[in-house]
Amino acid sequence: MLVLSVTLAIFLIVAGLLLYALVRYRHRPEDSDREPAQIYGSNQIELSWTVIPILIVVMLFLATTRVILGTQGIPKPEQTTNVTVIGHQFWWEYRYPELGVVTANELHIPISDPAKPMPTYLTMSSADVSHSFWVPRLAGKTDVIPNRVNTMWIDPQQAGLYLGQCAQYCGSQHAKMLLRVYAQSPADFAAWVSQQKKPAQQDFTGNAAAAEGQTVFMHNACINCHAVGGTAATGRFGPDLTHLASRDTIASGAIENTPANLRKWIDDPSSMKPGSLMPPMHLNQHDLDAITAYLTQLR
């Protein structure tokens, strides 16, 4: 804020003087042909417009340093919700090491009570290229860089959905590597955690299509990349699908999670997100229906 007002003041003063000089000293037709007085410089004036900017710069620098130290210098809070954030080409992986939860793209965090702060501490790295975690209304951005661990924490006090997206160009679908952060009351968050900790739904009573869908899933390349808790599918290249149906979106926030969209996505991901690393599975219509039925009941 200080920076903004100082720069605005400088702009108004300098632009004002410039404008005044241009109008006041314009060449007028009635002017004589004589050249104006030649002035080559003035040490006093030049000294003043060297020293004053230096003072302004020192002031701005000190103010900035205070903010930097106030952000970077504070030790890690004692009580935090820890989340490991892993950037992948065009999606986000979230792991809650203490809670035993793994999810993708939609980050759930508890809101923090000022009296009893419970910030969320993010430990970040990348599985492939550089990304950047940016949710403007929660915090500034932090780059997510392979072979390097960065940390940051966020401390929202109001429940709600916070939107953001990857802020470091990371390849063809950088634009649709969206971020959704759900800040929830501690009770809602606890309920979400207990739901996410359960293994995947295995009871297919009265849902023959889903049972068949599971067979299709397990017998195709799906399991090379995707994990479904409690089954043989343990791939980690793509998002964890254990509770896919509990998410609002698929394709890293790019598409609403409806059965129709999901079916279309499995059929040909690049029709919805060209450049996505998920290959088309070339399933027949029957298998597509079955696998959609299976995935939509993974709550």
Next chain:
Amino acid sequence: MSTTQAVEESDETLALQQGRPPLNVVYEWLTTVDHKKIGLMYIAYALVFLLVAGVEALLMRIQLAIPNNHFVSPQVFNQLFTMHGTTMIFFVGMPILFGFGNYLVPLMIGARDMAFPRLNAFSFWISAFAGILLYFSYVGASGLYAAGSAPDVGWFAYAPLTARVFSPGHSTDYWTLAIFLSGIGSIGTALNIVTTIVSMRCKSMKMSRMPLLVWLYLVMAALVFVAVSPLTAAQIMLTLDRYLGAHFFDTQAGGSAVLWMHFFWIFGHPEVYVLVLPAFAFVNEIVPVFSRKAIFGYPAMVAASVGIGFISLSVWAHHMFTVGMDAAANTFFVFATMVISVPTGIKIFNWLATIWGGKVIFATPMIFCVGFLFQFLIAGLTGIMLSAAPFDWQLGNSYFVVAHFHYVLVGGILFALFAAFYYWYPKITGRMMSEKLGKWHFWLFLIGFHLTFDFMHVPGLLGMPRRIYTYEAGRGWGALNFLVGVGAIFQAAGLLCFLYNMIRSYYHGKEASHDPWDAWTLEWSTTSPPPDYNFATVPTVNSRRPLWDLKHPEDPDSDYE
């Protein structure tokens, strides 16, 4: 002065040229080592690429004008911004400024050519080849069996996106080789400029009497040495990574992605000054002539330029505030970046003081300089905002940054360049450019510039990151991006006006005398266009404004210096 003799000589050469078959003329240009011809070829080549990269910008703005647009595919969009950035920096900015430097520096110091004319020709042709090579990727990058694929890794090509795993095919190789070759050309020209300025000045021109333009080109060329070398080295390292299994930037084998950022930005930020110092140089020459006053505070201007040169080498990591450097490093780069605003401020104040008390003539070169002054002021101030690291944590890599550096590059450098074109065109061609078309050009471009780049700050503040090929409708960015696109069309119209003016004036422009602006530096003492070898007799100078001394023998500058 022996102007008449020079006139006769140039008439003779002109007559000779007109009688010659076109093939001979082409042969002469292809084999020339004359600094003026090479300068003009640099400029012509840069203008061609300016058009190409401008069209790329237009295509991007059409794609972003409305949310969820399908005008171009993501892949094509990513290629467009990579090519736009790379082209504008390496194949428009650098060559056009080298072109003016080549043309003007020897004329202004009373020399007959550059120090190394053959190296000069080599530098030009290798840079020209680099640009053509980059664009050949559209045909050849995937080999002959697939459609072309231009580089799509962004103009700063962050590792490890450039590794073969993430960037198969040859598109990145075209990029790397093009940058590498243009780097060799740039270093060659920089060497030439430094040597020319140090050793080719006419006898009486001491360093302290050099026109400010020459000083700024000296600092610029020195910066090119220091800045372009690491980039060229990094291209070699990247090629080793890609083809010989080295692991400099290969994170999967323990290499460092951050190392590339350091290499790139220790080039990248001085590069901004490499581009902006010549722009200052033009303004330094034009503002005094059209204010009818000597430049205010010449020694301070020189000191500020040299100071900017040094400080600009220690600010690079302000491009990296979000990579997780520790607080000490962050504060250092905040400080260095803020400090550079002091010498830059001195320049703006000195220009203001030069105008103060003068008789300002608003000819086309001057109005472009006025545009430059206001816009550069704003660009500098948004720069100070961004130099505060916490500000950058929010706005780095957002459209706010894109708007900021386009304010510098377009609002600052391009406006100064337009001024330079209008100012020196009569010297180069012997004809004036049309003032009427010039004003059309100015106003169209000014409106377009402000529509585009003023409004571009706002989506950045609203959270729009750069380099996204589309965005959702609900984010509130749509209307702003539409206005930005409308501005781009105005800018294109202004640019066409300018090109038309150049071509038309070449044939139908008013004939220019050898000194149409009543100016004071040496290039105006010879004919327009200057003859081969520039000066019939080597001029003698007694002050910074030799022509002022000639025109005002009663009140020469030499009395005051």
